[in-house]
Each structure stands twice: as structure tokens, then as C-alpha cells.
Amino acid sequence: MKYPIAIEAGNDTKAWGVIAPDLPGCFSAADSGIDEAIENAKEAIELWIETALDAGKDIPKPSSITDLQKKKEFKGCIWAIAEIDPALLSDDIERVNITLPKRVLARLDAKAKSAGENRSAFIAHMAISA
Template sequence: MKYPIAIEPGTDTTAWGVVVPDLPGCFSAADDGVDEAIENAKEAIAAWIEEAIANGESIPKPSSITELQKTGEYDGWIWAIAEVDPALIDDTIERVNITLPRRILALLDQRAKSAGESRSGYIARMTLMH
């Protein structure tokens, strides 16, 4: 997925500001220019999407830069694209095979059981918490 981002140029004393217009409240910053701003925007977008999914909210589709430029809200800003992995919003169940030492697997199963969850459910929840 490719989200347009608006980047406000920084100075020697201020950071570069980044806004993702399609994702309300999604923003970021960078100290070292456009490349860092784009990378930081990718992280902000991923975090925004994770939070929205956790709250049962829908994920807006990306707009075109041309559409967003017409609003005039970010005149003078630099436009770029932040590409994020579409797997972030794909809830398709996928079977995986992992290799773990028996002691780690036993500990994992013990913690999952204590939490009242399956092994898969426990791994998924722990992953989403961090």
C-alpha cells in the first residue's frame, strides 16, 4: 500500500514534519531530511494501522497526491509516497512451521495455558503487544 505523505521542510533548528493526510492523527518527524522522513512515516503508518485494527476501525484507502494537493492544505510542503506492506491489514490465517528448542516450546505452552489461550493465540497477542 502506498500512502501519500506531506513533508514540511525542516531547518538547522527544527525537524522535518510529516503528515499522512489519509490517516487522521498519523504524523511523524525527522532530523535528517526527506529520506529519513519517509522511513519514519512508514513506521508511523504501520503503528497507526495496528492501532486501528486493534480498535476495530476501518483502514482508509490511500488517496492520490493530486487529489490531496487540490485541498491546498499543504502548500509549500514536499509530497512523497510511503509504501507499507499490505500484509499489515491482511487477516488471512496462514499456517506456519517454526523450530524451537523443546524447553522454549514447553515454556510457551505453559504461558499460553496460564493465559487461557492457544499457542497461536498467545503468540499473536504477545506480538501485537510489542
């Protein structure tokens, strides 16, 4: 997925500012230039999407840069694309094989049982809430 980002150029005394217009409240900054600004924007977008998904919210589709450039609040911005791994948006189930010592597996199963969950659900819950 490719999200347009609006970048406000920085200088020696001012950081580079970045906004992801399609994701309300998603912004970032960088000190060393446009490359860092784009990388930091990718991280901010990924975190925004993860938070929204965890909260059960819909993820907005990316707009076109051409449409966004027409808005006065973005006058003078540099435009770039932040490409996000589509796996971040996938709720497809994937079977995995993990290897754990028996004592660790026993603890994991006991904790899952006390939480009223199966092993897979418990691991997923722990990963999301961590």
C-alpha cells in the same frame, strides 16, 4: 499500499515535518532531510495501521495527491508516496514451523492452557500485546 505524505521542508533550525493526511493524527519528522522524512513517515504509518487494526478500526484508503494538493492546509508542501507492505494489512492465516527446546515448549503450552488459549492463539496474543 501507497499513502501520500505532505512534507514541510526543514532547515538548519527546524525539522522536516510530515503528515499522512489519510490517517488522522499520523505525523512524523526528520532532522537530516527529505529521505529521512519519507522513511520516518513509513514507520509512523505502519505503527498507525497496526494500532488501528488492534483496536478493530477500519484503515482508510489512500487519497490521490492531486485531490490533497487542493487543500489549503497543504499549500507549499512537498508531496511523496510512502509505500507500505501489504502484508501489514493481511489477516490471512499462515501456517509456520518453529523449533523450540522441549522445556520451552512445555512452558509455552502450560501458559497457553492457563490463559485458556491454544498454543497459536497464545503466541499471537503475546506478539500483539508486547
